[in-house]
Amino acid sequence: MVNYIWFFLILVGIFFALLTGRIDVINNSILTNGKEGLDLILSILPIIVLWTGIMKIAEDSGLLKKFAHLVQPLLSKLFPDVPKDNPALGYIASNIAANMMGLGSAATPFGLKAMKELQKINPDKETASTPMITFLVLNTAGVTIVPTTVLALRIAHHSANPSEIIIPGVIATFCSSLGGLLLDYFIRRRKR
Amino acid sequence: MNLLSKIVIPIFVVAVIFYGFKQKINVYESFLAGAKEGLYITFNIFPAVIAMVFAINIFLDSNFIYFLLNSFRGLFNFLHIPLEIMPMALLRPVSGTASLAIMNDIFLRFGPDSYLGRLASILQGCTDTTIYVLALYFSSIGIKKIRYSLGVGLFADLVGIIMAFILTMILF
Numbered sequence: 417m418v419n420y421i422w423f424f425l426i427l428v429g430i431f432f433a434l435l436t437g438r439i440d441v442i443n444n445s446i447l448t449n450g451k452e453g454l455d456l457i458l459s460i461l462p463i464i465v466l467w468t469g470i471m472k473i474a475e476d477s478g479l480l481k482k483f484a485h486l487v488q489p490l491l492s493k494l495f496p497d498v499p500k501d502n503p504a505l506g507y508i509a510s511n512i513a514a515n516m517m518g519l520g521s522a523a524t525p526f527g528l529k530a531m532k533e534l535q536k537i538n539p540d541k542e543t544a545s546t547p548m549i550t551f552l553v554l555n556t557a558g559v560t561i562v563p564t565t566v567l568a569l570r571i572a573h574h575s576a577n578p579s580e581i582i583i584p585g586v587i588a589t590f591c592s593s594l595g596g597l598l599l600d601y602f603i604r605r606r607k608r
Numbered sequence: 609m610n611l612l613s614k615i616v617i618p619i620f621v622v623a624v625i626f627y628g629f630k631q632k633i634n635v636y637e638s639f640l641a642g643a644k645e646g647l648y649i650t651f652n653i654f655p656a657v658i659a660m661v662f663a664i665n666i667f668l669d670s671n672f673i674y675f676l677l678n679s680f681r682g683l684f685n686f687l688h689i690p691l692e693i694m695p696m697a698l699l700r701p702v703s704g705t706a707s708l709a710i711m712n713d714i715f716l717r718f719g720p721d722s723y724l725g726r727l728a729s730i731l732q733g734c735t736d737t738t739i740y741v742l743a744l745y746f747s748s749i750g751i752k753k754i755r756y757s758l759g760v761g762l763f764a765d766l767v768g769i770i771m772a773f774i775l776t777m778i779l780f
Contacts, residue, residue, distance in 0.1 A: 418703055418740070421706070422659065422663050425663040425664060425666065426662075426663050428670070428672055429666035429668075429669065429670040430666060432675070433666075436671070436675075438669070438670060438671065441669050442666055442669055445669040446666065449661055449662045449665050449666075452661050452665065453657050453660075454658070456657055456661060456708070456709065456712050457654050457658075460650070461647075461650045464649060464650050465643045465646035465647055465650070466646070467646065468642045468643060468646030468649065469638075469639040469641075469642040469646060470621055470624055470625075471642060472638045472639060472641055472642020472643075472645065473624050473633070473635050473638045473639055474624045474627075475642075476638040477627050477630075477631040477635075477638075478631060479624060479628070517620075524744075527741075527745060528745065531746075531749050532749060535749040541750065541751075542750065542751060542752045543752070543753040543755065544746065544751050544753060544754050544757055548746075548751070548757075549755060549757040549760065552741065552742060552757055553757070553760050553761055553764060555736075555741060556736040556737075556738040556741050556742070556761045556764065556765070557735075557736065557764035557765070557767075557768065560733050561616065561620075562620070563729075563732065563733030565708060565732070566711070566729050566732050569708070569711060569715060570720040570729060573720045573725075574720070575719075575720035576721055577610070577614075577721070578720070579614055579616070579617060580610060580780075581729040581730050582612075582613040582616050582617075583612050583613045583616070584613075584730050584779055585729070585730045585733040585734050587771065587775060588730055588768050588771035588772045588775055589733065589735075589768060591767055591771045592734055592735065592764045592765065592771065593764065595764055596760055596764025596767070599763050603756055603760065
């Protein structure tokens with residue numbers, strides 16, 4: 417997928433520039449691009465390192481687990497088809513907790529384990545089950561409280577108040593989660 | 609609202625460190641171990657970021673997207689939607705690095721405290737790489753029929769995008 421998009425972006429960009437006589441701009445762009453990519457990485461690096469450090473403390477001290485326990489009762493309501501003692505619910509809770517704290521890469525292993533557990537109780541192994549879809553909606557629309565990379569980039573570009581977008585972001589992400597879950601709920605009810 | 613945004617991170621940091629201390633773990637050692645992981649994570653995404661900045665910049669500098677969207681300019685103006693945000697909104701569900709590269713471009717051209725800069729910041733935080741996540745998770749367990757999952761996922765992203773527009777407009 418990304419393969420096609422990458423190819424498409426470069427091909428269309430260069431051809432369109434050739435047709436419209438902007439090839440000198442593209443030439444310039446290609447030559448200076450590497451530096452811009454390096455700057456981008458360097459500007460997000462410190463915050464990512466710092467934040468994964470802080471979150472490691474939360475993981476080692478059991479805070480992340482405690483938080484996961486807290487949301488678990490809510491989860492069994494969202495997943496009526498999953499037995500209460502199924503390990504999938506624990507993985508889902510950990511996945512959401514990690515996503516909330518802006519640790520996308522730490523969330524993925526939990527998410528993959530949750531899918532594996534859900535697959536075990538899926539009657540049709542080639543078709544997505546209802547709990548799987550609810551989980552993915554929850555995951556992709558998931559509430560992010562600390563958008564680490566966004567903050568890092570805002571700081572690098574000398575924002576006067578880098579963190580001003582946190583609360584509006586939380587409200588927006590909450591609405592998107594709610595919207596996704598409601599639509600999922602209505603589809604589930606109609607299919608029953 | 610502004611104050612609340614400012615205290616979220618300090619309070620979070622204090623709570624995490626305090627809890628770790630109370631549980632008698634070596635908070636300093638844990639931090640170092642985590643920071644090292646963070647270094648690997650950034651190191652691992654480095655090639656992808658270079659690749660995406662490369663492709664996105666060529667695409668944006670060619671002005672193709674404006675050529676494509678120009679016929680809708682009236683509609684966008686009417687809705688107060690800046691054209692510059694569209695590439696980001698369109699690529700966000702597929703690639704996190706691509707939308708990050710576009711956000712970087714917006715910050716460079718308009719600054720992070722402009723209307724566009726704030727909109728891009730909120731947009732990046734409140735939506736996810738839905739198509740990528742769906743592909744990764746379903747293929748990991750061999751699911752072939754994904755039913756209505758893509759529709760619901762993209763619907764949630766759309767709600768997020770609309771909310772980002774409304775909030776940026778009324779709050780700043």
